Amino acid sequence: MPQLNGGGGDDLGANDEMISFKDEGEQEEKISENSSAERDLADVKSSLVNESETNQNSSSDSEAERRPPPRSESFRDKTRESLEEAAKRQDGGLFKSPPYPGYPFIMIPDLTSPYLPNGSLSPTARTYLQMKWPLLDVQAGSLQSRQALKDARSPSPAHIVGPFCLEFPGQADLSLHQFHLSNKVPVVQHPHHVHPLTPLITYSNEHFTPGNPPPHLQADVDPKTGIPRPPHPSDISPYYPLSPGTVGQIPHPLGWLVPQQGQPVYPITTGGFRHPYPTALTVNASMSSLLSSRFPHHMVPPHHSLHTTGIPHPAIVTSNVKQESSHSDIGSLNSSKHQDAKKEEEKKKQPHIKKPLNAFMLYMKEMRAKVVAECTLKESAAINQILGRRWHALSREEQAKYYELARKERQLHMQLYPGWSARDNYAGNYQGKKKKRKREKQAGEGNEHREYFPNPCLSLPPITDLSAPKKCRARFGLDQQNNWCGPCSPNFLSFCSNTSSL
DNA sequence: CACCCTTTGAAGACC
DNA sequence: GGTCTTCAAAGGGTG
Known part of the structure; x- marks a missing residue:
C-alpha cells in the first residue's frame, strides 16, 4: 500500500530505501501475466498511430518509447529506474514503489503511517495531504455506503491491469507537470515540481506486507473485473487534517479546489444547491477553517453542508438568469402561470453542476495546449481527433493515470454533490445553456449508417x-x-x- | 449568437 | 443486458 515515508518521521530523506520491492517475485509474475496482453494492446495502439502524427511529433515520439517494452524484465527494470529517478526528483521520498502488486492504481498514501510516534502527523505527510486532498477531509459517514456502491460500478477498464507504472515522473513530458483540472486555468509549471498526479503515485511498502493488505482494502475489489480497487477518498478523510495557509501555496492537481492566484476562478453559486442535495455531507473544522481563510465570508455559509459552503468548483456553473426581470413579471401572471414561472425560476436558479471529467477529458485538457503548440491547427475538432489517436497510443500505465484521476474526480464530485445525477444535465432539466443535440437531427436524417470519413x-x-x-x-x-x-x-x-x- | 464538429468515457434511458 | 443518447472540454466554423 502506498504510503508516506512517515513512519520514521523523516520526511524527505531516505531516498535510497524508497524502492523496495519486497514483493518483487510476485510482482514479476503479475507483470509477466500481463505482458502478453500488454504487447497486444501496444501493437494495436501502435498501429493506430498515423504518419502525420508521428511526423508531427518527431520530438515526442516517444510515445513508442514510453510504451512498455515487451520484456517484463526490462519493463521492471525500467520501472525501477524510473522510480528511482522519480524519487530523487520528487522532493525526496514522497514517491515510492508500488507495494501492492494487486493494486494497480493504488495511489492513496497509507494514512496510518504519516503519523509520528507521538500521534501527530508528520510534517511531510501533513503537507502532502493538504496539498493533494484538501477537500477530501469530509466526514463521509453516510456517504460511504453509497460511495461503496458507486465504487463497485465505477469504471475499472478491463484492459488496465497490472502494477501501476511510475514511469511518468521520469519522462521528460513537461505536460504531465502541467496538469490542471481547472477550467480556464492557464497551464503552468508546477512550482515545486511535485507531480500533479501525485495522488496517483504509490509509496513505499515499508509498512505494508504485500500479501497482507489492510482489511478495508482487501474488501475493496472490483466485482466485475476482480481487480482490487484503491480505497476511496473517504477512507482517508479522517486522517486528513487541514490547516489554512499551506494549501493555497501549491497548485492543487484538482486545480479547481484551490482558487488560482486568489481569483474566483469558478463562479460561486449564491442560490445554493437544489433541495434534494442532502445536508449530511459535512465539513470538519479544519475544512471550515480552510474555507473561511481562503474565501470571503459570504462564500462560506456558517452551517455545515459542504454543498452550501460555496466551494468553487468548475462543475458549478450558475445560469445567467435575470432574476429581477422575472420578479417584475410575476405580478402580471395569473396563479398557475405564476407557479410555473416560479418553478421555472427556481429551476433556473439552480447552479449547473457539470459532469466530472472522464479520463479522456482530463487527458485532453492537459494535452490540448501541447498539440496546439505542435500543430498549426486551431480547430478543436481536428485537435480532438489527434488527441483521440494519441490517447489510444498511450501506454496502459499512462492511461491508467488518467483513469485513476477521473475516478477520483468522480468520487470528489460525488462527495460534493451527493444528489447530483448526470440526468440533471440532460436537456430539459437544465434550463441554462442548452444545445440542440445533433443526434436528434441525425435520427431523422438517417445518417447514422453513413460511412464515416474522419x-x-x-x-x-x-x-x-x-x-x-x-x-x-x-x-x-x-x-x-x-x-x-x-x-x-x-x-x-x-x-x-x-x-x-x- | 447558438449550435456544430470531433474525440472518449461515464451514466442514464430505452428496448 | 445490449445499445443508444447525452454531456463533459475546446474553440474555430457555420447559418
Whole structure:
C-alpha cells in the first residue's frame, strides 16, 4: 500500500530505501501475466498511430518509447529506474514503489503511517495531504455506503491491469507537470515540481506486507473485473487534517479546489444547491477553517453542508438568469402561470453542476495546449481527433493515470454533490445553456449508417458502421421492425448477405 | 449568437 | 443486458 515515508518521521530523506520491492517475485509474475496482453494492446495502439502524427511529433515520439517494452524484465527494470529517478526528483521520498502488486492504481498514501510516534502527523505527510486532498477531509459517514456502491460500478477498464507504472515522473513530458483540472486555468509549471498526479503515485511498502493488505482494502475489489480497487477518498478523510495557509501555496492537481492566484476562478453559486442535495455531507473544522481563510465570508455559509459552503468548483456553473426581470413579471401572471414561472425560476436558479471529467477529458485538457503548440491547427475538432489517436497510443500505465484521476474526480464530485445525477444535465432539466443535440437531427436524417470519413489528414480508412442494424433494433424493438430503417431491416440484411456471397 | 464538429468515457434511458 | 443518447472540454466554423 502506498504510503508516506512517515513512519520514521523523516520526511524527505531516505531516498535510497524508497524502492523496495519486497514483493518483487510476485510482482514479476503479475507483470509477466500481463505482458502478453500488454504487447497486444501496444501493437494495436501502435498501429493506430498515423504518419502525420508521428511526423508531427518527431520530438515526442516517444510515445513508442514510453510504451512498455515487451520484456517484463526490462519493463521492471525500467520501472525501477524510473522510480528511482522519480524519487530523487520528487522532493525526496514522497514517491515510492508500488507495494501492492494487486493494486494497480493504488495511489492513496497509507494514512496510518504519516503519523509520528507521538500521534501527530508528520510534517511531510501533513503537507502532502493538504496539498493533494484538501477537500477530501469530509466526514463521509453516510456517504460511504453509497460511495461503496458507486465504487463497485465505477469504471475499472478491463484492459488496465497490472502494477501501476511510475514511469511518468521520469519522462521528460513537461505536460504531465502541467496538469490542471481547472477550467480556464492557464497551464503552468508546477512550482515545486511535485507531480500533479501525485495522488496517483504509490509509496513505499515499508509498512505494508504485500500479501497482507489492510482489511478495508482487501474488501475493496472490483466485482466485475476482480481487480482490487484503491480505497476511496473517504477512507482517508479522517486522517486528513487541514490547516489554512499551506494549501493555497501549491497548485492543487484538482486545480479547481484551490482558487488560482486568489481569483474566483469558478463562479460561486449564491442560490445554493437544489433541495434534494442532502445536508449530511459535512465539513470538519479544519475544512471550515480552510474555507473561511481562503474565501470571503459570504462564500462560506456558517452551517455545515459542504454543498452550501460555496466551494468553487468548475462543475458549478450558475445560469445567467435575470432574476429581477422575472420578479417584475410575476405580478402580471395569473396563479398557475405564476407557479410555473416560479418553478421555472427556481429551476433556473439552480447552479449547473457539470459532469466530472472522464479520463479522456482530463487527458485532453492537459494535452490540448501541447498539440496546439505542435500543430498549426486551431480547430478543436481536428485537435480532438489527434488527441483521440494519441490517447489510444498511450501506454496502459499512462492511461491508467488518467483513469485513476477521473475516478477520483468522480468520487470528489460525488462527495460534493451527493444528489447530483448526470440526468440533471440532460436537456430539459437544465434550463441554462442548452444545445440542440445533433443526434436528434441525425435520427431523422438517417445518417447514422453513413460511412464515416474522419479528418483526411489523419489518414484513417473510412469506417463502416457494421453495428448499424442493432441500432434500430435497440431503438424500436423487435416487435416494431416496420419502423426499422432500410439497412436495419432483416430483409435488407438478407439481401446484403446474398449479394456479398455473389 | 447558438449550435456544430470531433474525440472518449461515464451514466442514464430505452428496448 | 445490449445499445443508444447525452454531456463533459475546446474553440474555430457555420447559418
